[in-house]
Structure formats: structure tokens, C-alpha cells
Amino acid sequence: MTSLVGAGARLVDVASGRTLSGDELAAEVAAAGEKLAALPAGVLFARTAIDLDSVLRYLGAFESRRAVALIDPALDADVLSGLVERFRPAAVLSAPEGDAPAGYRAEDGHWLRDSAEGVTPHPELAVLLPTSGSTGNPKLVRLSRKAIFSNADAIATVLGIDADEVAPTCLPLHYSYGLSVLNSHLVRGATVVIESSGVLGRGFWDAVDEHKVTSLAGVPYHYEMLRRLKFDPAKYPSLRTITQAGGKLRTDLVTEFNDKMVAAGGKMFVMYGQTEAAPRMATVPAGDLAGKLGSAGPALPGGEFRIRRDDGEETTHPKIVGEVVYRGPNVMMGYTENEAELANGDDMGGVLATGDLGYLDEDGFLFITGRLKRIGKVFGNRVSLDDLEQAVRSAQVGIDVVAAVPGGDKVVLFAEGVEKDVCKAASRALSERLHLHTSGFDVRPIDTVPLLASGKIDYRTLEGRV
The missing domain is CATH 3.40.50.12780 (ANL, N-terminal domain)
Incomplete structure (x- = not known):
């Protein structure tokens, strides 16, 4: 060519x-x-x-x-x-x-x-x-x-x-x-x-x-x-x-x-x-x-x-x-x-x-x-942030768009367009799935998950909000 x-x-x-x-x-x-x-x-x-x-x-x-x-x-x-x-x-x-x-x-x-x-x-x-x-x-x-x-x-x-x-x-x-x-x-x-x-x-x-x-x-x-x-x-x-x-x-x-x-x-x-x-x-x-x-x-x-x-x-x-x-x-x-x-x-x-x-x-x-680099820790346990997002979406609690970022010895997950009770349900679902205490999964409501121009999630901006 x-x-x-x-x-x-x-x-x-x-x-x-x-x-x-x-x-x-x-x-x-x-x-x-x-x-x-x-x-x-x-x-x-x-x-x-x-x-x-x-x-x-x-x-x-x-x-x-x-x-x-x-x-x-x-x-x-x-x-x-x-x-x-x-x-x-x-x-x-x-x-x-x-x-x-x-x-x-x-x-x-x-x-x-x-x-x-x-x-x-x-x-x-x-x-x-x-x-x-x-x-x-x-x-x-x-x-x-x-x-x-x-x-x-x-x-x-x-x-x-x-x-x-x-x-x-x-x-x-x-x-x-x-x-x-x-x-x-x-x-x-x-x-x-x-x-x-x-x-x-x-x-x-x-x-x-x-x-x-x-x-x-x-x-x-x-x-x-x-x-x-x-x-x-x-x-x-x-x-x-x-x-x-x-x-x-x-x-x-x-x-x-x-x-x-x-x-x-x-x-x-x-x-x-x-x-x-x-x-x-x-x-x-x-x-x-x-x-x-x-x-x-x-x-x-x-x-x-x-x-x-x-x-x-x-x-x-x-x-x-x-x-x-x-x-x-x-x-x-x-x-x-x-x-x-x-x-x-x-x-x-x-x-x-x-x-x-x-x-x-x-x-x-x-x-x-x-x-390799999308890893967080919950009470010292290594977890895949991508897997956590998938787990929340498949938990059938009403969350479709979610973004997970490290938060020290916990993981913070931003859930788009939901109420606080839905976030609590997501935390419980993750706790049951991974057999770790709910406090290790800080699920927070957010009006809109920030995106890059490509349409991908802007994780860097979310990390600045933790």
C-alpha cells in the first residue's frame, strides 16, 4: 500500500x-x-x-x-x-x-x-x-x-x-x-x-x-x-x-x-x-x-x-x-x-x-x-479493580456504570446515578462475594462518572476525589 x-x-x-x-x-x-x-x-x-x-x-x-x-x-x-x-x-x-x-x-x-x-x-x-x-x-x-x-x-x-x-x-x-x-x-x-x-x-x-x-x-x-x-x-x-x-x-x-x-x-x-x-x-x-x-x-x-x-x-x-x-x-x-x-x-x-x-x-x-496495574488492596488482600466493577454490575442491585479506584487499605467505587441505599447493597454484595468486611468497599453515588474524550473512564480524576 x-x-x-x-x-x-x-x-x-x-x-x-x-x-x-x-x-x-x-x-x-x-x-x-x-x-x-x-x-x-x-x-x-x-x-x-x-x-x-x-x-x-x-x-x-x-x-x-x-x-x-x-x-x-x-x-x-x-x-x-x-x-x-x-x-x-x-x-x-x-x-x-x-x-x-x-x-x-x-x-x-x-x-x-x-x-x-x-x-x-x-x-x-x-x-x-x-x-x-x-x-x-x-x-x-x-x-x-x-x-x-x-x-x-x-x-x-x-x-x-x-x-x-x-x-x-x-x-x-x-x-x-x-x-x-x-x-x-x-x-x-x-x-x-x-x-x-x-x-x-x-x-x-x-x-x-x-x-x-x-x-x-x-x-x-x-x-x-x-x-x-x-x-x-x-x-x-x-x-x-x-x-x-x-x-x-x-x-x-x-x-x-x-x-x-x-x-x-x-x-x-x-x-x-x-x-x-x-x-x-x-x-x-x-x-x-x-x-x-x-x-x-x-x-x-x-x-x-x-x-x-x-x-x-x-x-x-x-x-x-x-x-x-x-x-x-x-x-x-x-x-x-x-x-x-x-x-x-x-x-x-x-x-x-x-x-x-x-x-x-x-x-x-x-x-x-x-x-497488572489495576490492583487495589482491601485489608492487605490484593483485588482486581476490574473484577470488582464487574461484580457490582452483575450483582443486580441496580448499578450499571461503576468505577473502582484504590483508597488506601480499601477500594472506593463510584456508582453513577443511584441512591445511597443502592450503594450500601453493593457494598454488602462485594463483602459476601470476597468474604471481607463491608467497610473495605466504599461505594459512593456520583451523578456522572467522568470520562475521557475516548469514552473511557477518567480514573485519574476519580483518584483525586478519594
Whole structure:
């Protein structure tokens, strides 16, 4: 592959009513690339919204081989300032309002670096994505052109994406899952509908109807909300596929949405990935979903899973629990924390220790059991925070959305939209299940669980409330 924009690909911009395809789309991408190519040496920072300009700018950077970091427009100003200081980008595109930082000048809505001197990124470096959300001091994940291409092609293969598919921008484009939807459709010559309100917005569903959208993508929170809204795919005859990634969706919801899609003549795919893998590593084939509930699926074409045991040895033997290790052409080149490291080559060799705990079954399907670092303690007993969340949701006390964080020698769980008596019932259910005193499980009501732009739970903010 030489271009992300396959023959026949189209961009439909709901906001402006424009449709770009063929020579017109190629010309717009080339024009965006020419502007970026004229900037000084260095990485580009692009504050990336869900709009046509952001998509064309990303494609222009990719096609002109300018390494670009896709930045959340809502990123905290101090975090953005720290990133600019560490990486000295050639420009911050669609910069925030206000004065440019030292060494930069504001021009046409961007910040342009005054100095022409800068570190030239490695020639294979294509995309950089932050490792964390709106707070903290994120490292950047370095993704090569090969990683982007290979993952887009593998995703398109397992999902059966072809030129007839019409995918909306359900998720932020600076989030790896949202970016992968864009890449995997354009590379196969499909249509992408650019609509900014997301699956919980009224305008989104109007666009689904008008443009005959065939698929949608969501993280667990979206499916929790769609359930509350009594989503029925039968109301949208063009919708043939739904995909879920961005964390483990509870099995009863997998069953519910899979049943709904099958009844409407469609399919559901559960996917697993990380930004460091550009980002997908596994997909459960739709036909196997009901029989493999809880699984993340087999590795994508070209990839392989192994399980690293406590002794450091790796195995594919079924039912052995350990850290999940992935090998594939879509693994990142490595992390970078400063400008100098942008010139680094491939530090990973196609091997990614995921930090997830899991096992393989007899068919090579992966099951994730938790995170190495998502561990809390209750009276000195180690507990999986992910398992506690799942236990609360399955306790049938009326809690659907819950987030668990460490709280010293207890665990604090924030339950969305419930009363205190429901929280007490959840504490009792956890106490009975783990045979530990109820005081070790501090379940608190919260109006809304805070989310990152990706739709994932913002655990860092919740930790600050403990």
C-alpha cells in the first residue's frame, strides 16, 4: 500500500454538506500535505477535532510523510504547554486562543516555531498518540507507516470492509480506536461520514438515516448508555455491523446487543487492542461471539498472542494465566518523551508486553482477566479493580456504570446515578462475594462518572476525589 485513501473512498461532511471523492478528494489531501511539507523540520502537533479540516490535515500529513501527533483539543493547557516544551513541534495546528508560547508566533490560527532548526523524526514515523487523557504528563506512542497500514488492512479483512461500507466518526480521531475506524475504511475505498455529536447525539442518528450508515463503533460506556436508551438496530435498516473495543464489555450486554443485531440481520464484533498496537490486536468473529462470551478473540491476521508466566517464560498452552504478549507488524516503534527521541528507530521489534493479564483457550481465543496495574488492596488482600466493577454490575442491585479506584487499605467505587441505599447493597454484595468486611468497599453515588474524550473512564480524576 502507498496511500491510506483507497480508490473510491469518500468523505461526507455533515456540517458543510460537502462530499469529497476521487480527484477532488486527492487534490484536497495533496493541498493539505503541501502546506505541511513547507513547515520547518520537526514533528507536527495537530489539535484534532471531528471535522473535515482535521481529517484532511491528518491525511495530508500521512501522504506527505510528515510525522504528526494527534492532540485532544480539550487537552489541559498546562499539559499542552509541557508537550510543546519537550517536543518543540514545527507547529501547533489549530492552536488554542491566546498568546503563543516562547519561541512560537501565532499565525492563521496556528502556532509556528520561530527557529527553522529542529530534530527530523525517523523517516518511518507517521503518527504519534498520547498515552493518557486530559491530565498527567503523557509519553507519546510512535507508530510507523507500516504499523498503520498493516493494522488498517487487518481490521478491514476481519470485519469484511469493502467499498460499500459507510462508517460514521463515532469516536474522537485523536483516540486510536476512532482513528482506526477512519483508516480501515478509507484504505478499502469505503465512505466515512464526518459527524461530530457521537452515538449519544440526536444529530448522529439523523446522519445514520440520511447517509445509510452501515456500521458504528463504541466503547463499553456507549453500550451502557445505548441500553438505557433502548437502542433497537431494527429502526436503522442500513446498519449491518456494530463493533466494541476500548475495554471489556460485560457479557450480558454482549449477549443483548449481539442478539439484537442478529435479529435485525446484522453482526456484532468484539475487539481488543491498545494504542501501542495501532491499535487492534484481536477480534472475535461475529459467528463465534455467542459461543465465546468474554473472549477478546484470536489475534488479527499477521499477529500472535503468547502468555508470559511468572517465571518469565512464554507459552501458548491453554488456560495458563499471565501477562499477554503480542507480536505483529502493527506494534509501535516505541515511546518517546522528548524531541531527541523522535529520531529513534524501532525499539520494540514487533513485540508488545501489553500489561494485561489473560489466558488462551484451546482454540487460541484470548480471554482478558485484568490489568497488572489495576490492583487495589482491601485489608492487605490484593483485588482486581476490574473484577470488582464487574461484580457490582452483575450483582443486580441496580448499578450499571461503576468505577473502582484504590483508597488506601480499601477500594472506593463510584456508582453513577443511584441512591445511597443502592450503594450500601453493593457494598454488602462485594463483602459476601470476597468474604471481607463491608467497610473495605466504599461505594459512593456520583451523578456522572467522568470520562475521557475516548469514552473511557477518567480514573485519574476519580483518584483525586478519594
